[in-house]
Amino acid sequence: MINLLLVVAAYFFMEFIAWSNHKYIMHGFLWRWHKDHHVNDNQKYLPGILEKSVWEKNDLFFLIYAIPAIALMIIGFYTNLLSLVYIAIGITLYGFTYFIIHEIIIHKRLPINYLHKNHNTYIKAIIKAHTAHHRPKNKDDFNNYGLLIFPLRYLKN
Ligand SMILES: [Zn+2]
Numbered sequence: 277m278i279n280l281l282l283v284v285a286a287y288f289f290m291e292f293i294a295w296s297n298h299k300y301i302m303h304g305f306l307w308r309w310h311k312d313h314h315v316n317d318n319q320k321y322l323p324g325i326l327e328k329s330v331w332e333k334n335d336l337f338f339l340i341y342a343i344p345a346i347a348l349m350i351i352g353f354y355t356n357l358l359s360l361v362y363i364a365i366g367i368t369l370y371g372f373t374y375f376i377i378h379e380i381i382i383h384k385r386l387p388i389n390y391l392h393k394n395h396n397t398y399i400k401a402i403i404k405a406h407t408a409h410h411r412p413k414n415k416d417d418f419n420n421y422g423l424l425i426f427p428l429r430y431l432k433n
């Protein structure tokens with residue numbers, strides 16, 4: 277039971293980490309890695325613009341986020357501190373969710389059609405909130421740095 281709580285806590289803590297890294301690091305001193313994610317996104321909406329590369333520099337962040345999870349897993353198994361392993365599982369599940377929602381559902385980087393339709397209200401609101409970060413109509417829109425947690429106004433139509 278405690279273990280399940282650790283997985284859930286690590287998962288939601290990662291939403292906070294993702295939000296703060298996006299806000300202070302990716303739009304801060306590592307903007308040069310995140311920039312092409314915003315540029316590539318804009319290109320999709322300009323007809324006739326050359327094809328974009330499959331990879332974005334932004335993808336490097338996935339590798340970096342994987343390191344603490346892998347390290348925790350190795351240390352956890354090695355020292356028999358299984359709590360660390362459960363925290364690592366929470367981090368990994370969050371990374372997996374982020375990949376599915378951000379890369380496939382929102383930015384459609386993989387043609388998995390059933391993930392591109394029949395979205396429920398919550399997923400629709402996530403898409404709206406993240407799209408607002410990419411194509412802001414005002415400063416509040418742009419400030420949408422989180423993924424799973426967003427201002428409630430996006431739940432309304
Ligand atoms: Zn951004």
Ligand SMILES: [Zn+2]
Pocket residue numbers: 313378383406410
């Ligand atoms: Zn995005």
